[in-house]
Amino acid sequence: MSAPDQRPNKARTVPERPSLEGLEAKWDAVWEAEGTYRFDRRRDRAEVYAIDTPPPTVSGSLHLGTVFGYVQFDSIARFRRMCGKEVFFPVGWDDNGLPTERRVQNHYGVRCDPTLPYQPGLVVDPQPDGRRPVARRTFIELCEALTAEDERTFEQVFRDVGLSVAWELTYTTINERSRRVAQRAFLRNLARNEAYPSEAPTMWDVDFQTAVAQAEMEDRPTTGAYHRLAFHRADRSVVEIDTTRPELLAACVAVVVHPSDARWRELVGTEVTTPLFGVPVPVVTHDLADPEKGTGAAMICTFGDSTDVVWWRELDLPLRSVVQRDGRLQAERPEWLTSEAAARAWDALGGRTTKAARSAIAELLAAAGELVGEPRPIEHEVKYYERGDRPLEIVTSRQWYIRNGARDPQRRGALLEAGRALSWHPEFMRVRYEHWVGGLNGDWLISRQRYFGVPFPVWYPLDAEGNVAHDEPIPADEASLPIDPQSEPPPGYTEAQRGQPGGFVGDPDVMDTWATSSLSPEIACAWEDDPDLFSRTFPMDLRPQGPEIIRTWLFSTVLRSQLEHASLPWTDVSINGWILDPDRKKMSKSKGNVITPTALVAEHGADGLRYWACRGAPGTDTAVDPAQMRVGRRLSIKILNASKFVLSMAAAGGQVTEPLDRSMLARLASVVTAATAAFEAYQYHQALDVTESFFWSFCDDYLELVKSRAYGEAAGPAGPTESARAALALALSTLLRLLAPFLPFVTEEVWSWWQDGSVHRAAWPGADELGGGADDDDPVLLDVVAEALAAVRRTKTAEKRSLRAPVARLEIVDTPARLAAVRAAEGDLRQAGNVGELVLVEGTDPSIVVELAPEVA
RNA sequence: GGGCGCUUAGCUCAGUUGGUUAGAGCGCAGCCUUCACACGGCUGAGGUCGUGGGUUCGAGUCCCGCAGCGCCCACCA
Numbered sequence: 001m002s003a004p005d006q007r008p009n010k011a012r013t014v015p016e017r018p019s020l021e022g023l024e025a026k027w028d029a030v031w032e033a034e035g036t037y038r039f040d041r042r043r044d045r046a047e048v049y050a051i052d053t054p055p056p057t058v059s060g061s062l063h064l065g066t067v068f069g070y071v072q073f074d075s076i077a078r079f080r081r082m083c084g085k086e087v088f089f090p091v092g093w094d095d096n097g098l099p100t101e102r103r104v105q106n107h108y109g110v111r112c113d114p115t116l117p118y119q120p121g122l123v124v125d126p127q128p129d130g131r132r133p134v135a136r137r138t139f140i141e142l143c144e145a146l147t148a149e150d151e152r153t154f155e156q157v158f159r160d161v162g163l164s165v166a167w168e169l170t171y172t173t174i175n176e177r178s179r180r181v182a183q184r185a186f187l188r189n190l191a192r193n194e195a196y197p198s199e200a201p202t203m204w205d206v207d208f209q210t211a212v213a214q215a216e217m218e219d220r221p222t223t224g225a226y227h228r229l230a231f232h233r234a235d236r237s238v239v240e241i242d243t244t245r246p247e248l249l250a251a252c253v254a255v256v257v258h259p260s261d262a263r264w265r266e267l268v269g270t271e272v273t274t275p276l277f278g279v280p281v282p283v284v285t286h287d288l289a290d291p292e293k294g295t296g297a298a299m300i301c302t303f304g305d306s307t308d309v310v311w312w313r314e315l316d317l318p319l320r321s322v323v324q325r326d327g328r329l330q331a332e333r334p335e336w337l338t339s340e341a342a343a344r345a346w347d348a349l350g351g352r353t354t355k356a357a358r359s360a361i362a363e364l365l366a367a368a369g370e371l372v373g374e375p376r377p378i379e380h381e382v383k384y385y386e387r388g389d390r391p392l393e394i395v396t397s398r399q400w401y402i403r404n405g406a407r408d409p410q411r412r413g414a415l416l417e418a419g420r421a422l423s424w425h426p427e428f429m430r431v432r433y434e435h436w437v438g439g440l441n442g443d444w445l446i447s448r449q450r451y452f453g454v455p456f457p458v459w460y461p462l463d464a465e466g467n468v469a470h471d472e473p474i475p476a477d478e479a480s481l482p483i484d485p486q487s488e489p490p491p492g493y494t495e496a497q498r499g500q501p502g503g504f505v506g507d508p509d510v511m512d513t514w515a516t517s518s519l520s521p522e523i524a525c526a527w528e529d530d531p532d533l534f535s536r537t538f539p540m541d542l543r544p545q546g547p548e549i550i551r552t553w554l555f556s557t558v559l560r561s562q563l564e565h566a567s568l569p570w571t572d573v574s575i576n577g578w579i580l581d582p583d584r585k586k587m588s589k590s591k592g593n594v595i596t597p598t599a600l601v602a603e604h605g606a607d608g609l610r611y612w613a614c615r616g617a618p619g620t621d622t623a624v625d626p627a628q629m630r631v632g633r634r635l636s637i638k639i640l641n642a643s644k645f646v647l648s649m650a651a652a653g654g655q656v657t658e659p660l661d662r663s664m665l666a667r668l669a670s671v672v673t674a675a676t677a678a679f680e681a682y683q684y685h686q687a688l689d690v691t692e693s694f695f696w697s698f699c700d701d702y703l704e705l706v707k708s709r710a711y712g713e714a715a716g717p718a719g720p721t722e723s724a725r726a727a728l729a730l731a732l733s734t735l736l737r738l739l740a741p742f743l744p745f746v747t748e749e750v751w752s753w754w755q756d757g758s759v760h761r762a763a764w765p766g767a768d769e770l771g772g773g774a775d776d777d778d779p780v781l782l783d784v785v786a787e788a789l790a791a792v793r794r795t796k797t798a799e800k801r802s803l804r805a806p807v808a809r810l811e812i813v814d815t816p817a818r819l820a821a822v823r824a825a826e827g828d829l830r831q832a833g834n835v836g837e838l839v840l841v842e843g844t845d846p847s848i849v850v851e852l853a854p855e856v857a
Numbered sequence: 858g859g860g861c862g863c864u865u866a867g868c869u870c871a872g873u874u875g876g877u878u879a880g881a882g883c884g885c886a887g888c889c890u891u892c893a894c895a896c897g898g899c900u901g902a903g904g905u906c907g908u909g910g911g912u913u914c915g916a917g918u919c920c921c922g923c924a925g926c927g928c929c930c931a932c933c934a
Contacts, residue, residue, distance in 0.1 A: 020896085219933075226934090243934055256934090288932060298934040307932040381933050431861060435930055547928080578928085615870075615882095619862085621927075625869060627883050630896090637896055645893030678873095689871065693881075700898085707893095790900090797888050797900040804891055 014647050014753045018640035020633070023745040024606045028159045030748075032167075036758050039166040040086050041533055049085035050540035051077060052521050052570055054553070055092035055173055058150045059099040062157050064624065065546070067597040069576035071613035072684060073544035074163045076574070078741035079679040079687075081164065082764035088537050090169035090524045093154065095147035096178070097513030098208060098387060101452050104142050105131075112139035112451045114508075136451050136486070143452040147172070157597050161606045162744040164760065171523055173516045174452070179482035181523050182516045183457040185564060186446075187475050189402055190458075194563050195446075197470060199398040201302075201309045202445060205385040206327030210449040211399050212385045212392060213512060214442060215552045222382040222391065225375035226294065227362060231255060231272040239272050240372055242294030244380065246365065247349070247357035248301040249274055250334055252281055253317045257297045259285040264297055274299075275370035276361070277342040284315050303394035305383075306441075323393050329357050354393070398470060400447040400456060400509070404559055406440035418558050422573050425682040426619040429547065429575040436551040444556070446515040453510030457483050459490035466501040474504065518556035521569045540570040547575050547619070574682055577621040595624060607743040608633035614742045617685045635692065636746040639739065642699050643750040646732045649710040654726035656771060657719075658709075659824040661727035663781035664702045668694060668731055669767035670779060675738055676764070684741070691738040698731065701786035708831035720827075734765045784821040785829055788812060788848060792833040795850035806853040807835040813843040 031037060051073065056066045081087045105111055109130025116135040124134065124142060134142070151172065158165060171178060189195035202211045224244040231239040241255065252274050257264040264283070271280045281299075288307055289298055300311045302319050311317065320336060322329050331351040333343055345364055349357045365371035382391045405412030415437050424430040447456065457476035461469045474490040476483050485506025489495045497503030519527075525537040539561075545553060554573065561569035600609050604626065611632020616622035656662055671694045678686035710724035733755070740747040740759045751759035788810070796805050810833065812822060819840045822829065830838060836853070 018893090219931085222933095224933095241934080245934080290932095290934080294934055300934085305933065307934075310932065381931090383933080426862095428861065432929060435860065439930060441932085551929085580927090617871085620870095621863085623869065625883090628869070631882060634896070638894070641894035641897085643893085648893075683873095686871085686873085689881080696881095699893090703893085793899055794901090800888060802889060802891070803899065804889090 012752070012754055014644050018644055018749075020605050020607070020636055020640070020746060023749055024160050024162065024601065027745050027748050028162070031164075031758070031760075034758065036760055037081075037087070037089065037164040037166050039088050039169060041536060043086040043536065045536050047084075047086055048088055048536055049077070049080040049542070050088035050525070050537040050570075051090075052524065052540045052543045052557075053089065053091055054545045054549075055094035055517060055520065056154060057099050058093050058095040058147045058154065058172075059103045060150065062154050062597060063579075064595055064597050064600070065579040067157065067161055067609070068579050068613045068616070068622070069544060069546060070158070070163055071161060071610045072576055072616065072618070073542065073574060075610075075614050075684045075688075075741040076542070076544075076679065076682060078164055078744065078760060079684070079764065081760065082737065082740065082762060084763070087164070087166075088169070088524075088540070089164060089166045090171065091155075091158065091163075091165050091167070092170070092517075092520060092524065093147070093151045093172045094513065094517055095143070095151065096173040096453050096516050098210075098448070098450060100143050100147055101139075101450060102387070104139070104146055104452075107146060108142055110134045110139065110142065112136055114451065139451055144174070147174070160601050161597060161609060164744070169524065173513065173523070174454070176482055177526065177529060178516055178519075178523050179454045180529070181519050181527055182454040182511055183476065183481045183483070184478055184528065185519055185522065185560060186511070186515070187457060187478060187481075189563060190473075190475060192563070193403075195400060195402050197398060197400050197473065199396065199470075201312075201394050201396050202399055203306075203383065203385075203392045204325060204395045204397070205388045206325065206390055206393055207388060208385065208450070209325060211397060211445055211447065212388075213445045213514070214440070215444075215514070215555075216386050216512075217383050217392065218386045219381040220384050221379050223377060224380055224382070225377045227365070227375045228295070228372035229299070229365065230275050230370045230372055231299075232275070233267070233270065233272055238372075239267065239297060240295045241297050241299050243299055243304075244378070245301065245304045245354075245358070246361050247329065247354050248304045248322065249299070249361060250277055250279075250329075250337060250346070250349070251301040251303075251320045251322045252279065252299045253302055253312070253320050254281050254300040254315065255283045255297055256286050256289045256300050256311055256315075257283065258287065258289040258291045261289070261291045261296050263291075267297075276345050276365060276368055277337050278339050279336060279342070284311075284317075286311055286315060306394070309394060319396070321396060323354060323395065325395055325397075327390065327393060328353050397449075399445050400511075401443040402446055402515075402559070402563075404440060404444040404555075405437065406442050412437060412440070414562065415555075415559065418562060418568055421568060422558075423571060425572065425574040426617075429550065429573070429619055432547065432550045433555060436555055444559075446512050447509040448512050449508070450510050453513065454482070454516050455484050455486065455510055456507040457481060457485065458507045459485050459493075459504045460507065462499070462501055462503050462505060464501050468505055473507070514552050514556050517553055518560045520553075520557065521561065522564070538569075539565075539567055542572045542574060543570045544574045544576065547577070550575070572682070575619045577616060577619050580621050580623045600626075600629065604629035604633050605636060605745070607636045607745050610742055610744075611635060611688075614688050615685055618682060632743070635695075636743055638699065639695075639736075639743070639746050639750060642695075642703065643732060643736070643753070645703065645707075646728045647754055649707065649725055650729035650732060651722070651725035652729040652733075654722035656723050656727045656730070658723040658727075659778075659781055659821075660702075660705060660785060660828055661723050662771065663778055664698070665727055665730060665770040667779040667782055668698075668734055669770040672734065672738065672765050672767045672770070676766075679741075687738075688742050691735070695735055695739070697786070698735070701789060702731075702782065705785060705789065705825065705828040705832045709828055730770060734770065737762055737765050778821070781821040781824060784814075784818045785825045788822055788829055789832055791848040792835065792850050795852065799852055801852060801855070804834060805855075807833055807850055808853040809837040809839065809849075809851040810835045811839040811841060811847075811849040811851075813841045813848075814846045815844075816842055818846075 077087045077089050108124050109127035110132050113133035114136040118135040118137040122138055205212050226242045227246040229241050267283045271282055273280050300308055303309050324330050329349050333346040348360050405415050419433045458473040477491055493504050521540050526533045557569050608629040612628040671690050674690045675687040706724045709720050712721045736747045747759050796803050
């Protein structure tokens with residue numbers, strides 16, 4: 001595997017002044033040339049560790065949070081690789097979908113106009129403030145060009161931070177294989193009746209002009225106002241109704257009250273008329289009507305919110321739609337507004353945005369004496385598309401859905417069971433999945449009325465009059481995928497029949513980005529395209545991801561896998577925490593507190609950045625902390641210097657005979673055991689902690705104690721010097737391998753000074769390598785001696801003397817066992833502390849008395 | 858409205874199955890030009906573990922209530 005010629009420092013020398021400068025570029029180039037992280041597809045499934053990595057959204061700059069999460073599971077990947085697994089570590093770029101479209105619109109100053117003809121070779125210069133219309137195909141070309149550029153930048157960041165990615169496996173969510181996989185999976189869903197089209201009320205973003213799925217909505221506190229409207233009974237008496245959306249009054253189809261609400265009992269079953277428009281509407285009852293809200297009577301409009309949809313559907317009410325897809329009330333007067341007063345009122349409302357219409361109708365109502373009191377401002381939660389700026393409206397449209405268990409208890413139960421079968425890290429994240437599955441209120445809406453995405457691979461026949469037969473979709477042939485129904489005809493038709501009576505039209509929509517990325521295991525593992533690779537990688541081992549996309553990416557991946565393969569897509573899920581800025585606020589672009597990974601690598605080094613990330617526990621929010629990165633950098637420098645020192649003495653192969661050396665190795669063996677157990681439990685931060693602690697005490701105590709002996713003249717193959725030198729070699733080799741998953745650059749650098757090949761392909765250390773198991777190896781021995789040494793240092797510091805200052809007399813009172821430990825390392829202790837007389841006294845009251853020699857002038 | 862997580866030294870955090878004087882780093886103070894490291898080392902000060910109860914021989918660790926912070930979900934008239 002390795003190509004030694006590529007390796008710098010093949011002479012294996014220790015540099016005079018080791019440095020961290022330039023290690024990132026140097027080792028990235030070597031790893032690339034040697035294929036250190038390349039995936040060996042000859043290995044079978046049991047030998048592979050496959051990671052379903054989260055494709056970062058390609059929309060400008062790479063978020064530090066992405067790097068944070070990636071570094072964490074990269075440490076796990078590196079651990080598994082060193083344990084002998086062949087790690088399947090692809091990266092995907094999520095360049096498919098709305099974020100890309102928006103970035104292209106802003107970057108080039110264009111908008112997509114699908115009615116324009118395509119002009120091949122058209123060059124579009126960026127024009128920041130423009131909104132120039134371009135053809136659909138030109139728009140897609142711009143998306144492809146810009147994402148390709150961004151992806152190169154992203155890859156460089158990932159290389160700079162030392163991710164052990166198998167770059168040859170890279171995919172994008174819009175590339176040919178992804179389109180083919182997404183279309184194939186959809187066609188199979190369609191054939192099994194798991195996907196279906198439906199014309200129904202849907203949540204609609206009026207700016208993006210597309211339908212939006214439940215998973216992409218969020219509530220935002222929004223200022224509104226209760227308007228108390230005067231509806232009228234037949235006897236002209238008033239029924240007061242509160243609404244926050246008076247502009248939808250024309251869309252009112254009924255008034256609803258709770259069946260048990262005595263206040264309205266005699267009204268139920270009668271009709272009241274709407275203010276201003278005089279339209280008669282029935283008074284109906286429904287359990288969802290809340291007597292506590294407003295006056296207890298609500299107007300039902302088609303549609304103001306999702307409760308309206310429920311009422312409309314369950315109470316079988318008529319449809320009176322007035323809001324258009326652009327978020328404006330229709331200009332044309334609705335046919336059910338028949339009175340002259342109603343027509344006049346509509347003149348003031350039609351064509352206006354809902355927001356403008358709201359204040360306009362409030363004025364009309366007030367002028368007509370139909371507004372009771374003043375509007376009362378309130379702050380309430382309103383649904384938005386998570387990327388949108390204006391509240392969602394509800395419009396009726398034709399969309400594609402995938403059955404997700406919302407309307408099928410059996411499927412919902414199976415999905416909950418899948419959540420229980422997964423291993424979650426940390427465990428408590430599982431409930432988020434369960435809540436989401438339990439709370440699903442509709443099938444998954446996967447179609448978007450956009451351009452840069454995977455097209456639906458279907459067409460519709462046109463009848464003799466040119467009407468579209470939506471109920472008879474013509475599916476594409478699987479062998480033809482990926483296809484674009486806008487530019488290719490369906491089987492059995494010619495392109496000339498497009499749009500002609502008796503011909504066909506292509507489905508104009510594209511799939512939501514989650515409909516593609518929910519298939520990331522199938523895309524990465526080359527489902528159907530490469531059955532051999534698929535059999536070696538699927539189902540995968542680990543899905544690492546952020547907590548905010550449990551309801552989208554995680555859930556939808558489980559769903560698609562269950563539908564397609566009747567299996568889980570992976571066995572383990574690891575959820576990382578948030579990145580918080582130093583004020584403990586979630587970092588986000590809109591808050592302007594984003595720090596770029598590149599700047600941090602430049603300042604603290606990749607290993608410094610990685611150290612900080614790996615200190616964050618799985619699922620735990622972590623503050624961006626440059627101080628921690630400095631600590632990581634300092635640790636890296638210490639590794640360079642300590643290693644240089646150790647290598648000036650170390651010699652592998654000798655017998656480790658001295659009790660102090662064996663004690664150190666015994667302690668190190670317990671560190672190996674603990675770090676291994678932590679990694680296996682996905683607790684990488686604990687592995688780092690236990691290793692780092694040992695490393696510092698190794699430097700501060702063991703190296704100080706042993707250096708004189710190790711420097712000494714060789715005293716035969718089994719002598720004390722050989723023992724020290726062999727122990728140092730063993731310890732350094734072990735420590736470098738323990739630290740390699742966290743600090744890949746500095747450990748590789750040091751490894752290259754004295755070892756062949758990459759530390760990242762070296763075997764993970766085992767406790768047995770360290771001569772563990774011997775009963776007389778007491779890890780406490782080192783502690784006892786280190787305590788005595790610390791006491792010596794403490795005295796010298798207190799006396800303001802140099803640490804080299806001679807100790808005339810050192811008296812230690814302790815138990816026989818601990819005195820024996822000191823005696824076993826007496827020579828090392830005297831050398832390290834520059835101790836003259838050493839007196840060991842048995843006693844029950846332990847003490848250490850240090851008498852310094854007088855200072856010589 | 859429901860749920861999850863967090864609350865340990867000035868700051869950022871560890872604290873495994875409850876067990877002797879609660880740990881680390883940063884910061885702070887003092888000391889040391891030590892022949893691996895001044896991009897350093899050594900030493901030290903600093904905490905009634907959010908709050909009120911309970912279980913226990915023993916609780917930061919388990920149970921109940923409360924508060925603050927963060928997040929997720931919710932049909933939001």
